[in-house]
Amino acid sequence: MDPQHILCWRLAPLFLFMPCGFHCVSVHIINEEPVHVIPGSNLVLKAQIKQEPQEEVSMVTWEREPETGAAPVRVTLATCPGRGLGCAGSRPNVHADAEQQETTLQINKYSREDGGVYGVTVTDRTGASTTAHCIVREYxxxxxxxxxxxxxxxxxxxxxxxxxxxxxxxxxxxxxxxxxxxxxxxxxxxxxxxxxxxxxxxxxxxxxxxxxxxxxxxxxxxxxxxxxxxxxxxxxxxxxxxxxGAVAFLLWRRYRNNHRGERLQEHLDDTI
Missing domain, CATH: 2.60.40.10 (Immunoglobulins)
Incomplete structure:
Protein backbone atom coordinates (compact mmCIF):
# COMPACT_ATOMS: atom_id res chain seq x y z
CA MET A 1 0.00 0.00 0.00
CA ASP A 2 1.13 3.56 -0.70
CA PRO A 3 2.91 5.06 2.37
CA GLN A 4 0.75 8.22 2.06
CA HIS A 5 -2.45 6.14 2.34
CA ILE A 6 -1.00 4.33 5.38
CA LEU A 7 -0.27 7.72 7.02
CA CYS A 8 -3.78 8.96 6.33
CA TRP A 9 -5.36 5.86 7.83
CA ARG A 10 -3.22 6.23 10.95
CA LEU A 11 -4.11 9.93 11.36
CA ALA A 12 -7.83 9.55 10.72
CA PRO A 13 -8.65 8.14 14.19
CA LEU A 14 -6.77 11.03 15.76
CA PHE A 15 -9.07 13.58 14.07
CA LEU A 16 -12.08 11.73 15.44
CA PHE A 17 -10.89 12.18 19.03
CA MET A 18 -9.62 15.75 18.61
CA PRO A 19 -11.81 18.47 20.12
CA CYS A 20 -13.74 20.04 17.24
CA GLY A 21 -14.21 23.45 18.81
CA PHE A 22 -11.83 24.91 16.24
CA HIS A 23 -14.07 24.05 13.32
CA CYS A 24 -17.38 22.58 14.53
CA VAL A 25 -18.98 25.56 16.33
CA SER A 26 -20.18 28.40 14.10
CA VAL A 27 -22.51 31.36 14.53
CA HIS A 28 -24.51 33.38 11.96
CA ILE A 29 -26.69 36.46 12.48
CA ILE A 30 -29.90 35.83 10.52
CA ASN A 31 -31.01 39.50 10.25
CA GLU A 32 -30.61 40.96 6.77
CA GLU A 33 -27.72 43.41 6.79
CA PRO A 34 -27.68 46.33 7.30
CA VAL A 35 -30.44 46.47 9.91
CA HIS A 36 -32.31 49.79 10.01
CA VAL A 37 -34.14 50.70 13.22
CA ILE A 38 -36.63 53.53 13.80
CA PRO A 39 -35.61 55.60 16.85
CA GLY A 40 -37.74 54.73 19.86
CA SER A 41 -38.55 51.22 18.65
CA ASN A 42 -36.90 47.94 19.68
CA LEU A 43 -33.85 46.40 18.03
CA VAL A 44 -33.89 42.60 17.90
CA LEU A 45 -30.94 40.60 16.58
CA LYS A 46 -31.01 36.82 16.27
CA ALA A 47 -28.16 34.46 15.59
CA GLN A 48 -28.04 30.72 14.86
CA ILE A 49 -25.44 28.52 16.52
CA LYS A 50 -24.31 25.38 14.70
CA GLN A 51 -22.34 22.71 16.58
CA GLU A 52 -21.76 19.01 16.79
CA PRO A 53 -23.75 16.97 19.36
CA GLN A 54 -20.68 16.46 21.54
CA GLU A 55 -19.88 20.16 21.60
CA GLU A 56 -21.06 22.47 24.37
CA VAL A 57 -21.25 26.26 24.35
CA SER A 58 -19.73 27.80 27.45
CA MET A 59 -20.15 31.53 26.71
CA VAL A 60 -22.12 33.83 24.39
CA THR A 61 -21.13 37.50 24.27
CA TRP A 62 -22.83 40.38 22.45
CA GLU A 63 -20.72 43.48 21.71
CA ARG A 64 -20.93 46.73 19.76
CA GLU A 65 -18.37 49.11 18.25
CA PRO A 66 -18.68 52.25 16.04
CA GLU A 67 -19.01 51.66 12.32
CA THR A 68 -16.34 54.28 11.56
CA GLY A 69 -13.42 55.75 13.45
CA ALA A 70 -9.67 55.37 13.74
CA ALA A 71 -9.76 53.66 17.14
CA PRO A 72 -13.23 52.17 17.68
CA VAL A 73 -14.11 51.32 21.28
CA ARG A 74 -15.81 47.95 21.73
CA VAL A 75 -18.58 47.82 24.33
CA THR A 76 -19.93 44.61 25.86
CA LEU A 77 -23.72 44.62 25.77
CA ALA A 78 -24.62 41.23 27.25
CA THR A 79 -23.01 37.95 28.33
CA CYS A 80 -24.57 34.51 28.63
CA PRO A 81 -22.33 32.15 30.66
CA GLY A 82 -23.24 28.66 29.55
CA ARG A 83 -26.36 26.87 28.42
CA GLY A 84 -29.45 27.22 30.56
CA LEU A 85 -28.05 30.12 32.58
CA GLY A 86 -29.47 33.63 32.52
CA CYS A 87 -27.87 36.41 30.45
CA ALA A 88 -26.71 39.67 31.97
CA GLY A 89 -27.23 42.95 30.09
CA SER A 90 -25.00 45.96 30.54
CA ARG A 91 -28.00 48.36 30.70
CA PRO A 92 -31.61 48.01 31.88
CA ASN A 93 -32.91 48.27 28.31
CA VAL A 94 -30.60 45.51 27.04
CA HIS A 95 -31.85 41.91 27.17
CA ALA A 96 -30.39 38.69 25.81
CA ASP A 97 -30.95 34.96 25.92
CA ALA A 98 -29.07 31.94 24.65
CA GLU A 99 -30.34 28.49 23.72
CA GLN A 100 -28.54 25.47 22.33
CA GLN A 101 -28.86 26.62 18.72
CA GLU A 102 -29.97 30.26 18.95
CA THR A 103 -29.17 33.48 20.78
CA THR A 104 -31.11 36.77 20.78
CA LEU A 105 -30.22 40.36 21.69
CA GLN A 106 -32.91 43.00 22.26
CA ILE A 107 -32.39 46.73 22.88
CA ASN A 108 -35.51 48.62 23.89
CA LYS A 109 -36.06 52.25 22.81
CA TYR A 110 -33.32 52.34 20.22
CA SER A 111 -31.46 55.65 19.90
CA ARG A 112 -28.93 57.02 17.40
CA GLU A 113 -26.07 56.16 19.79
CA ASP A 114 -27.00 52.48 19.54
CA GLY A 115 -25.91 52.30 15.90
CA GLY A 116 -22.71 50.55 14.88
CA VAL A 117 -21.23 47.12 14.19
CA TYR A 118 -22.71 44.42 16.42
CA GLY A 119 -20.87 41.21 17.09
CA VAL A 120 -21.85 37.94 18.76
CA THR A 121 -19.08 35.63 19.95
CA VAL A 122 -19.68 31.98 20.82
CA THR A 123 -17.07 30.17 22.92
CA ASP A 124 -17.02 26.39 23.39
CA ARG A 125 -15.74 24.33 26.31
CA THR A 126 -12.23 24.13 24.82
CA GLY A 127 -11.91 27.92 24.75
CA ALA A 128 -12.21 28.21 20.97
CA SER A 129 -14.48 31.02 19.79
CA THR A 130 -16.13 32.25 16.61
CA THR A 131 -17.73 35.64 15.91
CA ALA A 132 -20.38 36.99 13.53
CA HIS A 133 -20.99 40.68 12.79
CA CYS A 134 -23.92 42.81 11.66
CA ILE A 135 -24.23 46.54 10.87
CA VAL A 136 -27.08 48.42 12.57
CA ARG A 137 -28.10 51.91 11.42
CA GLU A 138 -30.84 54.43 12.15
CA TYR A 139 -33.89 54.38 9.88
CA GLY A 245 -73.35 93.19 -39.03
CA ALA A 246 -72.08 94.17 -42.47
CA VAL A 247 -75.25 92.88 -44.18
CA ALA A 248 -77.42 94.67 -41.66
CA PHE A 249 -75.50 97.91 -42.21
CA LEU A 250 -75.91 97.66 -45.99
CA LEU A 251 -79.63 96.96 -45.71
CA TRP A 252 -80.07 99.86 -43.32
CA ARG A 253 -78.16 102.20 -45.62
CA ARG A 254 -80.24 101.12 -48.64
CA TYR A 255 -83.45 101.62 -46.72
CA ARG A 256 -82.34 105.04 -45.59
CA ASN A 257 -81.47 106.18 -49.13
CA ASN A 258 -84.79 104.92 -50.51
CA HIS A 259 -86.74 106.61 -47.77
CA ARG A 260 -84.87 109.89 -48.34
CA GLY A 261 -85.73 109.78 -52.10
CA GLU A 262 -89.43 109.35 -51.41
CA ARG A 263 -89.47 112.31 -49.03
CA LEU A 264 -87.61 114.46 -51.57
CA GLN A 265 -90.17 113.58 -54.31
CA GLU A 266 -93.05 114.49 -52.01
CA HIS A 267 -91.42 117.82 -51.21
CA LEU A 268 -91.02 118.71 -54.90
CA ASP A 269 -94.64 117.86 -55.62
CA ASP A 270 -95.83 120.15 -52.86
CA THR A 271 -93.70 123.05 -54.16
CA ILE A 272 -95.08 122.80 -57.67
Missing part, protein backbone atom coordinates in the same frame (compact mmCIF):
# COMPACT_ATOMS: atom_id res chain seq x y z
CA UNK A 140 -33.77 57.71 8.01
CA UNK A 141 -36.75 59.71 6.78
CA UNK A 142 -37.08 60.81 3.16
CA UNK A 143 -35.31 64.11 2.37
CA UNK A 144 -34.55 66.37 -0.61
CA UNK A 145 -36.40 64.77 -3.50
CA UNK A 146 -35.25 66.04 -6.90
CA UNK A 147 -36.73 65.58 -10.39
CA UNK A 148 -34.86 66.15 -13.66
CA UNK A 149 -35.47 65.43 -17.34
CA UNK A 150 -33.14 63.58 -19.71
CA UNK A 151 -34.08 64.91 -23.13
CA UNK A 152 -31.79 62.54 -25.04
CA UNK A 153 -33.58 59.49 -23.55
CA UNK A 154 -37.04 61.12 -23.20
CA UNK A 155 -37.17 60.24 -19.52
CA UNK A 156 -37.64 61.80 -16.10
CA UNK A 157 -35.29 60.79 -13.26
CA UNK A 158 -36.32 61.08 -9.60
CA UNK A 159 -33.62 61.21 -6.93
CA UNK A 160 -33.62 61.09 -3.13
CA UNK A 161 -30.84 62.06 -0.72
CA UNK A 162 -30.59 59.49 2.07
CA UNK A 163 -33.97 58.04 3.04
CA UNK A 164 -34.13 54.37 4.02
CA UNK A 165 -36.07 51.99 1.73
CA UNK A 166 -37.47 54.72 -0.55
CA UNK A 167 -40.58 53.86 -2.58
CA UNK A 168 -41.30 55.85 -5.76
CA UNK A 169 -44.67 56.74 -7.31
CA UNK A 170 -45.54 59.06 -10.22
CA UNK A 171 -48.39 61.41 -11.13
CA UNK A 172 -49.20 63.21 -14.36
CA UNK A 173 -51.57 66.14 -14.11
CA UNK A 174 -52.40 64.87 -10.56
CA UNK A 175 -53.47 61.45 -11.88
CA UNK A 176 -51.83 58.02 -12.10
CA UNK A 177 -49.43 57.37 -14.96
CA UNK A 178 -50.88 55.59 -18.01
CA UNK A 179 -49.03 53.80 -20.81
CA UNK A 180 -49.90 56.67 -23.12
CA UNK A 181 -47.82 58.95 -20.89
CA UNK A 182 -44.89 56.62 -20.10
CA UNK A 183 -43.53 53.51 -18.38
CA UNK A 184 -41.96 53.34 -14.90
CA UNK A 185 -38.66 51.49 -14.34
CA UNK A 186 -38.43 48.47 -12.02
CA UNK A 187 -36.93 50.47 -9.15
CA UNK A 188 -39.51 53.22 -9.71
CA UNK A 189 -37.00 56.06 -9.97
CA UNK A 190 -37.25 56.62 -13.76
CA UNK A 191 -40.23 57.42 -15.98
CA UNK A 192 -39.62 56.69 -19.66
CA UNK A 193 -41.97 58.95 -21.62
CA UNK A 194 -44.06 57.72 -24.54
CA UNK A 195 -45.89 60.98 -25.23
CA UNK A 196 -44.79 63.48 -27.84
CA UNK A 197 -44.47 66.34 -27.53
CA UNK A 198 -43.62 66.34 -23.83
CA UNK A 199 -45.96 68.68 -21.97
CA UNK A 200 -47.90 68.99 -18.74
CA UNK A 201 -46.97 68.66 -15.05
CA UNK A 202 -45.17 65.60 -13.65
CA UNK A 203 -44.80 64.75 -9.93
CA UNK A 204 -42.55 62.19 -8.24
CA UNK A 205 -43.53 61.09 -4.70
CA UNK A 206 -40.95 59.29 -2.53
CA UNK A 207 -42.12 57.64 0.69
CA UNK A 208 -41.05 55.22 3.44
CA UNK A 209 -42.19 54.29 6.96
CA UNK A 210 -41.53 57.80 8.30
CA UNK A 211 -43.40 59.85 5.69
CA UNK A 212 -43.04 61.19 2.17
CA UNK A 213 -41.71 64.05 0.07
CA UNK A 214 -42.25 65.06 -3.54
CA UNK A 215 -40.85 67.08 -6.42
CA UNK A 216 -42.51 68.37 -9.61
CA UNK A 217 -41.47 69.19 -13.15
CA UNK A 218 -43.50 71.33 -15.55
CA UNK A 219 -42.97 70.84 -19.29
CA UNK A 220 -45.35 73.64 -20.28
CA UNK A 221 -49.06 73.56 -21.15
CA UNK A 222 -50.43 71.04 -23.63
CA UNK A 223 -52.53 72.16 -26.60
CA UNK A 224 -55.53 69.91 -26.38
CA UNK A 225 -57.99 69.21 -29.23
CA UNK A 226 -60.89 70.60 -27.27
CA UNK A 227 -59.12 73.90 -26.79
CA UNK A 228 -58.39 74.16 -30.55
CA UNK A 229 -62.00 73.30 -31.40
CA UNK A 230 -63.25 75.95 -29.01
CA UNK A 231 -60.99 78.53 -30.62
CA UNK A 232 -62.30 77.57 -34.07
CA UNK A 233 -65.91 77.87 -32.91
CA UNK A 234 -65.26 81.29 -31.35
CA UNK A 235 -63.56 82.45 -34.54
CA UNK A 236 -66.48 81.22 -36.68
CA UNK A 237 -69.04 82.93 -34.49
CA UNK A 238 -67.05 86.15 -34.66
CA UNK A 239 -66.93 85.98 -38.47
CA UNK A 240 -70.66 85.28 -38.65
CA UNK A 241 -71.38 88.23 -36.40
CA UNK A 242 -69.12 90.43 -38.47
CA UNK A 243 -70.77 89.30 -41.71
CA UNK A 244 -74.23 89.73 -40.25
Missing amino acids: EAVHHVSLSINMSHSSLVCGEAWGTDPSFSWLYERAAITRAVGEISKDGSTLVLNMAPICGDFTCVVSNKLGYSSASYSAGPCEKEGRGMMAAVVCLVFLLLLFG
